[in-house]
Amino acid sequence: MKKLVLTLALVFGMLTANAQFFVGGQLGLTYDNDTENTTFRIAPEFGYAFNDAWTVAGMIGYTHMDNYNSFYIAPYARWTFFTKDFVSLLVDGGFGFSTGKHKGASSVNGFEIGFKPGIAFNLTDEFSLVAHCGFLGYRDKYNGSSVSGLSLTGNDLSVSLYYKF
Numbered sequence: 001m002k003k004l005v006l007t008l009a010l011v012f013g014m015l016t017a018n019a020q021f022f023v024g025g026q027l028g029l030t031y032d033n034d035t036e037n038t039t040f041r042i043a044p045e046f047g048y049a050f051n052d053a054w055t056v057a058g059m060i061g062y063t064h065m066d067n068y069n070s071f072y073i074a075p076y077a078r079w080t081f082f083t084k085d086f087v088s089l090l091v092d093g094g095f096g097f098s099t100g101k102h103k104g105a106s107s108v109n110g111f112e113i114g115f116k117p118g119i120a121f122n123l124t125d126e127f128s129l130v131a132h133c134g135f136l137g138y139r140d141k142y143n144g145s146s147v148s149g150l151s152l153t154g155n156d157l158s159v160s161l162y163y164k165f
Helices: 002-016
Strands: 018-032 039-049 054-065 068-084 085-104 107-122 127-133 134-144 144-151 157-164
Touching: 018 054, 039 157, 068 107, 085 134
Parallel strands: none
Antiparallel strands: 018 039, 018 157, 039 054, 054 068, 068 085, 085 107, 107 127, 107 134, 127 157, 134 144
């Protein structure tokens, strides 16, 4: 029993030796001329980097449009597969659940599961800027949209700022 506990403690210590927590998120305000809708989005993120390649994290967000409000939660795992100097290429794989309501209508629940490719710019040892472009997977009424396959719309473009500690 002592050997098992010692082995588990050693493995956990090796996995977390270079680990770091981080906080950050997204903040957005957009206006669509075609639909004359203003959209406000806030999505704090928190996570834990096991090493330079693997991270687990989660996002809790709120979106408000002129006649629609949505709350969502989205845990994900991040794989950083290429790093050169201060630039890294990554892909986030995860799922999300949302609940939203159009004014005067009943609530609608949605979900998504898929991958989001991105690029990270490590500005300093503590601060990183991460941009995602696109979504590959399945999304059903998630945060007001649905897609099956590849999506490269403006709704799938995001920029986040992270602080590592």
